[in-house]
Amino acid sequence: MTPEEVIEAIASRFGDAVKASEVKGVEARMDVRRERSYEILAALKEMGLDYLNCISSVDWIGAGELEAVYSLSSLGGLTKALVRVRAPREEPVIQSVVPLWSTADWHEREAYDLMGIWFDSHPDLRRILTSEDWVGHPLRKDYQDERLVPYEPA
Amino acid sequence: MAHRGPATRLGVGAESGMGETEILEPIPELMEEMYVNMGPQHPSTHGVLRLMLKLDGEMVIGVVPYIGYLHRCHEKIGENRTYVQVIPYTDRLDYLASMYNNFGYVLAVERLMGLQVPERAEYMRVILAELQRIASHLIWMGTFGLDLGNFTIFMYCFREREKILDLFESVSGQRLNYSFYRIGGMPMDFPDSFLTECKAFLEWFKPRLPEYDAVMTDNIIFQKRVQGLGRLDQKTAIDYAISGPMLRGTGITWDLRRNDPYSIYDRFDFEIPVGSTGDVWDRYMVRRQEMAESVKIVEQALRQLPPGDIMGKVPKKLKPPAGDIYSRVESPRGELGFYIVSDGSEKPYRYKVRSPAYVNLSVLPVIGPGHLVADMVAILGSIDIVLGEVDR
Numbered sequence: 001m002t003p004e005e006v007i008e009a010i011a012s013r014f015g016d017a018v019k020a021s022e023v024k025g026v027e028a029r030m031d032v033r034r035e036r037s038y039e040i041l042a043a044l045k046e047m048g049l050d051y052l053n054c055i056s057s058v059d060w061i062g063a064g065e066l067e068a069v070y071s072l073s074s075l076g077g078l079t080k081a082l083v084r085v086r087a088p089r090e091e092p093v094i095q096s097v098v099p100l101w102s103t104a105d106w107h108e109r110e111a112y113d114l115m116g117i118w119f120d121s122h123p124d125l126r127r128i129l130t131s132e133d134w135v136g137h138p139l140r141k142d143y144q145d146e147r148l149v150p151y152e153p154a
Numbered sequence: 155m156a157h158r159g160p161a162t163r164l165g166v167g168a169e170s171g172m173g174e175t176e177i178l179e180p181i182p183e184l185m186e187e188m189y190v191n192m193g194p195q196h197p198s199t200h201g202v203l204r205l206m207l208k209l210d211g212e213m214v215i216g217v218v219p220y221i222g223y224l225h226r227c228h229e230k231i232g233e234n235r236t237y238v239q240v241i242p243y244t245d246r247l248d249y250l251a252s253m254y255n256n257f258g259y260v261l262a263v264e265r266l267m268g269l270q271v272p273e274r275a276e277y278m279r280v281i282l283a284e285l286q287r288i289a290s291h292l293i294w295m296g297t298f299g300l301d302l303g304n305f306t307i308f309m310y311c312f313r314e315r316e317k318i319l320d321l322f323e324s325v326s327g328q329r330l331n332y333s334f335y336r337i338g339g340m341p342m343d344f345p346d347s348f349l350t351e352c353k354a355f356l357e358w359f360k361p362r363l364p365e366y367d368a369v370m371t372d373n374i375i376f377q378k379r380v381q382g383l384g385r386l387d388q389k390t391a392i393d394y395a396i397s398g399p400m401l402r403g404t405g406i407t408w409d410l411r412r413n414d415p416y417s418i419y420d421r422f423d424f425e426i427p428v429g430s431t432g433d434v435w436d437r438y439m440v441r442r443q444e445m446a447e448s449v450k451i452v453e454q455a456l457r458q459l460p461p462g463d464i465m466g467k468v469p470k471k472l473k474p475p476a477g478d479i480y481s482r483v484e485s486p487r488g489e490l491g492f493y494i495v496s497d498g499s500e501k502p503y504r505y506k507v508r509s510p511a512y513v514n515l516s517v518l519p520v521i522g523p524g525h526l527v528a529d530m531v532a533i534l535g536s537i538d539i540v541l542g543e544v545d546r
Contacts, residue, residue: 103395
């Protein structure tokens, strides 16, 4: 399955839930609405992209949004997919994909811990890299800690 | 260290008004269950990893890993450094395979910028990376043997690794954290003596592999100890996105060097060793055979090594165009991915590391239960974790 076919299949099935899409090499890239992100990722898994490489998170502070980025591929072919889902900073909730991939468990816990994205219906969403009593989410661009000294090059 | 978990309850004393004293009474049907902390200070956890083991007598019936003891917010540091300044930090991720972290990172930035790397630099990269793979597998084999009480293999493996570190020192001046790859090429050429020394090392190393077989592979005690332990089936492996020797141990032929070739790996002739049942023994055999395959790659690369430039045309100030990329390489532990978001400035807007050991460790609660505590040591050892990379 080529990346063009992947985008076409998703766009025809989910319509305007796909906000933008492009093909970059063997990678199908999509920005999708968070209300339907779970269904779209489930559809991609059914198409054969059943290997979830990574879930990254990005803080788009200028737009007031947090983003989760899913990298998908398969152990059969070269086609990959990159799915971006954005949620407003005031209510950063995205549907968990743990029912689809068990590997999402630790990735989502990390994104919650460091970026503060709440993954709805995750079975055990707690901090993973920082300690249990940590306050705030360090990878956010506006994270403040009085112990941090700004780096000033000489 | 151990404490009784749910095996106790408030006794009748509290209810019958015998005072404030809580009397804990054992519940017979739960008496054998117990929670034990393994780590964070434990020699077999290879760093600071804490495992909460739920035990039924000697049998493990539940594992909960607690990580983060080495967390230093590597990714946040990366966002506050320029693209070149990040390279030394990547050394500290997987400190047993620093060359490969450098490789993965510079490759991601080069792909983001569309840079071309000179031919000679590509060969240098592959030679160093495959030597690094041998060194990393040697450490793994040595410490794994040590976990199981085989001290001889530990001494053998460290003896050979020293020689690889000597080679790296002659090239980069460092023995552990090399920072030797540059975006767009390599900083300096091999010293004159390197080619002869490297060939001499390979000639010396090849007869050492049967020695390991004599001590480990053909050792009936070792075989009985690890065969059938920690079985991982293919479906679970894909569900947990396992990669590297652990995935190949289940019988799936998947190696990014072959299946998603980067750099110049498509020019070399090498085998991809796979296992069949996905147990500890298969993982051992995959790594043992991969060392021989890496020797083959280095030999071919040394033969084909072309003369020429080692640094491509790179702008003085590195400012990748706005955009993002997920780039992956096959590190000794599996799929090492870098997700980099650029906003057009000279620092990454977001820099995320997908470390193979982090993902591979997450399957431990599935493959651990059902074994003895002593076998947990072998299973954990066979995952080949490096906590610097798990905790980032």
